[in-house]
Amino acid sequence: MIIDLVWLVPLIPLIGFIINGLGRNTLSKSLIGFIGSSVIFVSFAISVGIFLALGADANKSHEIFLFDWINAGALHIPVSFLVDPLSAIMLLIVTGVGFLIHIYSIGYMHSDEGFGKFFSYLNLFIFFMLLLVLGSNYIVMFIGWEGVGLCSYLLIGFWYTNSSYASAAKKAFVMNRIGDLGFLLGVFFIFTTFGSVEFSKIFPQAANMLPGNTTIALIALLLFIGACGKSAQLPLFTWLPDAMAGPTPVSALIHAATMVTAGIYMIARSNLIFDLAPLIQHVIAIVGLATAIVAAIIALTQTDIKKVLAYSTVSQLGYMFLGLGVGAYNGAFFHVITHAFFKALLFLCAGSVIHALHHEQDMRHMGGLRKKLPVTFITMLIGTIAIAGLPPFSGFFSKDEILAHVYLHDKVMWGIAVFGAFLTAFYMFRMLFLTFYGKYRGTHHAEEKIHESPKSMTIPLIVLAVLSAVGGIIGVPEALGGNHWLSHWLSPVIKHTGESPDHATEYILMAVSVVGVLISIAIAYGKYIKQNHIPASDEAKRSVLANLSYHKFYVDEIYDALIRKPLDAISVFFYKIVDNKIVDGIVNSLGWGTTEASKGLRLIQSGNVGFYIFMMVVGIISLLLYTYLSL
Amino acid sequence: MTQQLQGVPLNHYIWLSAIIFTIGVIGVLTRRNAIVIFMSVELMLNAVNLLLTAFSVHNNDPSGQVFVFFIMALAAAEVAVGLSIIVMVYRNTQSVDINVLNRLKW
Numbered sequence: 024m025i026i027d028l029v030w031l032v033p034l035i036p037l038i039g040f041i042i043n044g045l046g047r048n049t050l051s052k053s054l055i056g057f058i059g060s061s062v063i064f065v066s067f068a069i070s071v072g073i074f075l076a077l078g079a080d081a082n083k084s085h086e087i088f089l090f091d092w093i094n095a096g097a098l099h100i101p102v103s104f105l106v107d108p109l110s111a112i113m114l115l116i117v118t119g120v121g122f123l124i125h126i127y128s129i130g131y132m133h134s135d136e137g138f139g140k141f142f143s144y145l146n147l148f149i150f151f152m153l154l155l156v157l158g159s160n161y162i163v164m165f166i167g168w169e170g171v172g173l174c175s176y177l178l179i180g181f182w183y184t185n186s187s188y189a190s191a192a193k194k195a196f197v198m199n200r201i202g203d204l205g206f207l208l209g210v211f212f213i214f215t216t217f218g219s220v221e222f223s224k225i226f227p228q229a230a231n232m233l234p235g236n237t238t239i240a241l242i243a244l245l246l247f248i249g250a251c252g253k254s255a256q257l258p259l260f261t262w263l264p265d266a267m268a269g270p271t272p273v274s275a276l277i278h279a280a281t282m283v284t285a286g287i288y289m290i291a292r293s294n295l296i297f298d299l300a301p302l303i304q305h306v307i308a309i310v311g312l313a314t315a316i317v318a319a320i321i322a323l324t325q326t327d328i329k330k331v332l333a334y335s336t337v338s339q340l341g342y343m344f345l346g347l348g349v350g351a352y353n354g355a356f357f358h359v360i361t362h363a364f365f366k367a368l369l370f371l372c373a374g375s376v377i378h379a380l381h382h383e384q385d386m387r388h389m390g391g392l393r394k395k396l397p398v399t400f401i402t403m404l405i406g407t408i409a410i411a412g413l414p415p416f417s418g419f420f421s422k423d424e425i426l427a428h429v430y431l432h433d434k435v436m437w438g439i440a441v442f443g444a445f446l447t448a449f450y451m452f453r454m455l456f457l458t459f460y461g462k463y464r465g466t467h468h469a470e471e472k473i474h475e476s477p478k479s480m481t482i483p484l485i486v487l488a489v490l491s492a493v494g495g496i497i498g499v500p501e502a503l504g505g506n507h508w509l510s511h512w513l514s515p516v517i518k519h520t521g522e523s524p525d526h527a528t529e530y531i532l533m534a535v536s537v538v539g540v541l542i543s544i545a546i547a548y549g550k551y552i553k554q555n556h557i558p559a560s561d562e563a564k565r566s567v568l569a570n571l572s573y574h575k576f577y578v579d580e581i582y583d584a585l586i587r588k589p590l591d592a593i594s595v596f597f598y599k600i601v602d603n604k605i606v607d608g609i610v611n612s613l614g615w616g617t618t619e620a621s622k623g624l625r626l627i628q629s630g631n632v633g634f635y636i637f638m639m640v641v642g643i644i645s646l647l648l649y650t651y652l653s654l
Numbered sequence: 655m656t657q658q659l660q661g662v663p664l665n666h667y668i669w670l671s672a673i674i675f676t677i678g679v680i681g682v683l684t685r686r687n688a689i690v691i692f693m694s695v696e697l698m699l700n701a702v703n704l705l706l707t708a709f710s711v712h713n714n715d716p717s718g719q720v721f722v723f724f725i726m727a728l729a730a731a732e733v734a735v736g737l738s739i740i741v742m743v744y745r746n747t748q749s750v751d752i753n754v755l756n757r758l759k760w
Contacts, residue, residue, distance in 0.1 A: 365758060521741055629756070630754055630755075630756035630757060631753060632752040632753070632756070633683065633686065633753065634753060636683060637683055640679060640682075640683060
């Protein structure tokens, strides 16, 4: 049966990584591109087979045991994979979107020296991501979790000769580490509480527990901290915008479609544990909402096209966490899927624009690209509408599902969340208008060189645009005549899901958000097309709010003052006082003491043979005496 | 012969050996002439040989006396080496006073 072959899915990208990694300097670029993409395609084909087989199968949870990894006392950790509806659908996203991005990368990276290195890293990333998704226990998941972090680091710092890119990579790595510590501690607590790290042993136990257990709450909190780091939530979100230093396909694959959703996947996977900790769920909802709003406000004034998208990713991830927090696991996971489509699309479009403009990322130097890049323009328009949430595009369904559950949970939170959705529509259309409408604002010389991207880049754009447009079909709510296929599909994994509002309420909620989004678009249209407003240069004076937004609420500066500076001061203290004075002092004085003592002792060695012999005899006699007396 | 030896108590051999040995030690410690020191060393060696022989007879075990033969052969070789060193020292320093040989220090 094909489900038993699931180990092939991660193995094939790993083989691709080895071939491309070893042959990065010897194989030709077209061969590397072919190998790199085709291994992902094979994985994708197997994933489709698994998905179909699982759909036809009555048993919805298959555990494929590979081998025992750790067997020590009560600790038993096998490497085994879990194929169930949740992981099957993640497999499709990771390999499917991953394949499209690999194809795109062939065009985008064709003139880069590190072509082979790039593809081997991408394949390695897919391998670890599949490990994360497929693991049937928290440890295998954690290996994948760390592995994708590593690949993220390698790819953010891909152009490592630029020191600011290299430090962005370091920043991402360190920030992720903070979250990973939480995850790891959470896993330790899980082991001590449930006596196992296997999903199949933990969740049945958790299902019989009552909410309110402190240990469970602690586990949930620690896992959530892990998710915060990986999925860029407050207060650990600052690494994601900086991660835009990597090549654009990386931003699309890792920092939009797959890796950053790992946190949501992990929480959705552990939904039974989180259901037992209502307080932590509340925390998740608040953190998610705060992230959604803060990131949306920052995105309003950014001028770098990729930074806008990065903050929009952070904001959308915030919505997903908001959904998780109010118990709408289906809605949150639905948003993961649609977001993977439209955000990958938007990043790839941005990459296409950047490629066309020869690495110009500042929107103030763009404009009027609509005619020059028709395919990019149309696909990006579709992506923008999808993220803004206009029906019948995919983002509308997933976002409104989350918002509807939030409405039932708490009206105030709903108000804030909807306002954030309006902001989303505004900043996304601002980006679209600034890039594609009006007049070109770069140099005349650069304008002549603008060209539409090659086929290998536009075809993935078109496929993703189609998916972004119709992807919502998998989760059409009953109020609109659908039957929400996704929630039926996920029902074996996600048992408890918040109740849906009645149809009348749902219509009103939808109407509010659609009208609001349309108004936001109209405002953006008025400001950036009618008035031809161009964002001011860096030095220009801004109002207080705009300044806060433009400087990202000074979060980096706050961290600098609160954490880095004190750490630096402590380090200096340890270096100057503890290390230089105390530690070195002990070692140096030992050395000094030995030298001084030797200076005195060496005088005994006078060269007088008679004295030597005398000392020898004294020694022998005292030895004899010692033995005699001690008998 | 064994009878005669056994007529002398073992204690006497031990005392004699101890005295000869002590004379050797004192000679080594107090004399400055390398040849005399050398002779004193031989005295110590022979004191030990005497003791070995005495115990060998006392215990009716011939291996102690065999031992002594080996030690004597070895001592002969050692004397050859030692004396030749002394000869070389004399050729270089025109003296056999060990206090002249005091450069091996610090």
